Amino acid sequence: xxxxxxxxxxxxxxxxxxxxxxxxxxxxxxxxxxxxxxxxxxxxxxxxxxxxxxxxxxxxxxxxxxxxxxxxxxxxxxxxxxxxxxxxxxxxxxxxxxxxxxxxxxxx
Numbered sequence: 719x720x721x722x723x724x725x726x727x728x729x730x731x732x733x734x735x736x737x738x739x740x741x742x743x744x745x746x747x748x749x750x751x752x753x754x755x756x757x758x759x760x761x762x763x764x765x766x767x768x769x770x771x772x773x774x775x776x777x778x779x780x781x782x783x784x785x786x787x788x789x790x791x792x793x794x795x796x797x798x799x800x801x802x803x804x805x806x807x808x809x810x811x812x813x814x815x816x817x818x819x820x821x822x823x824x825x826x
Contacts, residue, residue: 719747719761725816733810754809757802768798774805788818 719742726740726749737752749757755773762769766782768789780789780798789798799818806814 719745719759722759722816722818723747725818729806729810729814729816751809759798770798770801772801772805774809775801 723740723742726747730738730740735752738750740747740749742748745761745763747757747759747761749759751757751773756771757773758769758771760769768780768782769777770780771777778791778793778798778801780791782788783790786797790796791798791801797818799816802816802818803814806816
């Protein structure tokens with residue numbers, strides 16, 4: 719989660735919008751995008767899951783795929799990183815790559 723947090727902090731620093739902020743506490747990452755809504759990403763280590771609530775696509779539960787070393791949403795087989803990159807690119811009107819790779823490291 720620290721990698722994701724660092725990538726988001728770096729992104730927000732480049733934007734310079736005071737209404738945008740990110741916070742990480744007790745396994746919960748909250749990304750506030752002012753009028754564009756709030757993301758909540760909650761780590762569930764015992765289940766090897768990530769729960770994500772998006773202001774655009776709603777709630778999703780991502781299961782860890784050992785084969786892909788990624789969090790995958792079972793209903794569309796899409797990774798959490800891809801969804802975040804696409805949604806944030808759309809709302810921020812710029813290409814976003816949060817560099818969510820080697821997700822198995824998030825469970826250490």
